[in-house]
Amino acid sequence: MYNVLATGSKGNAVIYHKSIMVDCGVPFSKVEPYVKDLQLVLLTHEHKDHINVGLLIRLLFERPTLRIGCGEWMLKHFNLRKNIDVYEAGNVYDYGNFKISPIKLYHDVPNFGYRIFKGDHKTIHCTDTAHLEGITAPKYDLYAIEHNYNEDTVFEGIRIAKAKGEFSHQSLAINSHLSEQQARGFIYKNKGDKYEVLRLHESSNI
Numbered sequence: 001m002y003n004v005l006a007t008g009s010k011g012n013a014v015i016y017h018k019s020i021m022v023d024c025g026v027p028f029s030k031v032e033p034y035v036k037d038l039q040l041v042l043l044t045h046e047h048k049d050h051i052n053v054g055l056l057i058r059l060l061f062e063r064p065t066l067r068i069g070c071g072e073w074m075l076k077h078f079n080l081r082k083n084i085d086v087y088e089a090g091n092v093y094d095y096g097n098f099k100i101s102p103i104k105l106y107h108d109v110p111n112f113g114y115r116i117f118k119g120d121h122k123t124i125h126c127t128d129t130a131h132l133e134g135i136t137a138p139k140y141d142l143y144a145i146e147h148n149y150n151e152d153t154v155f156e157g158i159r160i161a162k163a164k165g166e167f168s169h170q171s172l173a174i175n176s177h178l179s180e181q182q183a184r185g186f187i188y189k190n191k192g193d194k195y196e197v198l199r200l201h202e203s204s205n206i
Contacts, residue, residue: 001016001017001121001123001141001196002014002015002016002017002123002142002144003018003034004198005030005031006026006030007127007201007202008049008201008202009049009201011025011026011049012025012026012049012050012200012201013025013026013030013031014125014144014198014200015034015038016116016123016125017098017118017121018034018037019037019038019039019040019098020038020039020042020100021034021038021040021041022042022044022114022125023042023044023050023051024041024043024050024051024052024056024059025047025048025049025050025051025052026052026055027055028054028055028058031055031059035059035063036063038059038063038066039067039095039097040066040067040068040069040095040098040100041056041059041066041067041068041069042069042070042100042112042114043068043069043070043071043074043112044105044112044113044114044127044128045073045074045107045109045110045111045112045128046074046077046109046110047109047128050128051074051077053078056078056080057078057080060080060082060083064083065083066083067083067084067085067095068080068083068084068085069084069085069093069100069102070085070086070087070112071086071087071088071089071102071110071112072086073109073110087100087112088102089102089103089104089112090102090103090104092117097118098116098118099116099117100114100115100117101114101115101117102114102115103124103126103135105126105128105129106129106130106131106133107128107129107130107176108175108176111128113125113126113127113129115137121141121142122137122140122141123140123141123142123144124140124142124143124144124145125144125200126144126146127144127145127178127200128146128176128177128201129146129176129177130175130176130177130178131178131182132145132178132182132186135186136189136190137186137190138190138192139191139192139195140190140191140192140195141194141195141196142195142197143186143187143190143191143195143197143198144198144200145178145183145187145197145200146177146178146183146200146201147178147180147183147199147201147202148178148180148201148202149177149179149180149203150179150180150181151179151180151181152181177201177203183199
C-alpha cells in the first residue's frame with residue numbers, strides 16, 4: 001500500500017497505492033523507478049526537505065498528465081501554472097480511482113496533511129505538526145503519522161545542549177512537531193480492530 005522513499009529532516013517522499021506521492025523532497029533518482037505509475041503529487045508545505053522544485057519540473061516532463069495538489073500558499077514557490085490543483089482543507093477531491101481530502105496542520109508555516117481514499121482503504125498522512133487537535137480518523141486502515149520526538153527524553157537533551165552552549169533542534173521540535181506520545185494517543189483514540197501504523201519523520205537526535 002505504501003513505499004517510503006525518504007522521511008525525516010533530510011528528505012520526505014512517500015508513495016501510496018503506487019500512484020500518489022506525498023511530498024517530493026528527494027532527488028529524481030529516488031523517484032525514477034516509480035514514475036510510470038504516478039498520477040498525483042501532493043505537496044504539504046514549503047520546507048526544502050518536503051519539496052524539490054527541480055523534481056516537480058522533471059516529473060511533469062516525464063509524465064505530462066501528472067497532477068500536483070497543494071494549498072494556495074505553495075504556488076509562490078514555483079512558476080508552474082499547469083497541472084496544478086489548489087485545495088481547501090476539508091474538501092474532498094475526486095480523481096476517479098481515488099479521492100483526496102486535505103487537512104489543516106499546525107507547523108511553523110502553513111501545512112497540509114492528507115486523507116487518501118482508494119476503494120475501501122482509508123489512509124491519513126500527517127507530519128510536521130505541533131498537534132492533531134480537532135482531527136479525527138476513525139477506523140482508518142493506515143495511520144501514517146509523525147513520531148518526531150519522545151517527551152520522556154527530549155527535555156534532557158535540550159538541557160545538555162544548553163549546558164554545552166550548543167544550539168538545540170529539540171527546542172524547536174517541541175513547538176512544531178508531533179511527539180511519539182501524541183501520535184500514539186491519536187492512533188489509540190481512532191483505531192479499529194485492524195490497522196497499520198507508518199511512523200514518519202522520526203528524529204535521529206531525540
